[in-house]
Amino acid sequence: MAQIERLSSYRALTLVLVVASIARTLVRELAEMDWTRVRLGGGYARIDGAVYSTYLVVIDEVAEAEEDDFLRIFSHHPVHSPEARRWLQQWVRPEEGAMQDVKELEGYDEMLQKLLDSLPVERQLAGLAPEERLAGLPPAHQLLALSDDALRGFTDEYLRSLPAEVQDAIRRRIGRPSR
Incomplete structure (x- = not known):
């Protein structure tokens, strides 16, 4: 507030809204305020209709357009x-x-x-005990953590007892067709 006198008018103030992505809430709120998003390209936009000059930065889009890995940290990429x-x-x-x-x-x-x-x-x-690496996985899916050499030791009868997706994954890895 101490610097407000330095502004020649409210138009001298520019606002920037930075978001990770365009959410439905933002689209709805812009419509409710009767504001318009004007795309400027590369993840940047101008918001028309607000009292102040307002710009929008969409991190997901800017990070990709500018190939900025540091910005990707704050994106969904x-x-x-x-x-x-x-x-x-x-x-x-x-x-x-x-x-x-x-x-x-x-x-x-x-x-x-x-x-x-x-x-x-x-x-x-790294640093996890074997039981920690497999925590939360159903027992049949834990088998997929074994080496291909260990999986080759399973009989066809045992493989047929496993869920279809686990059986298929094991058979693909060890090159053994279904019988």
Whole structure:
């Protein structure tokens, strides 16, 4: 408020709305306000009809258009570069003496999941005990974690006792046709 006198008019103020993606709620609210979204390309848009100059930035679209892996961290797209992954790892680690625990920030779980999804499977599973790696999977699906050599030791009779999707996956991996 202390700087409001510096503005020549309310038109001198520009607002920017940054969203991950265009949600139905945003579309509905723009319509209710009788505002119009004018696409500028590459994930940017101008909102016409508001009192202030208003622009919209859609992170999902900008991250892809500009091939910006750091911006992808905040989008619904996977992160590819090791540099962006390292940056994300630094920020999701709780730091001693931090004013707010990063784990309490909105979107923390989604960002952490994005980091995990960007890692190779071997890194995702590193440090987990075998029972932790398979936790939550039905017993028949746990068999898919075995090596192909171990799966080749199963008899056809045993394979036929498994759910069809597990049986098919095992047969494809070991090159054994159904009988």
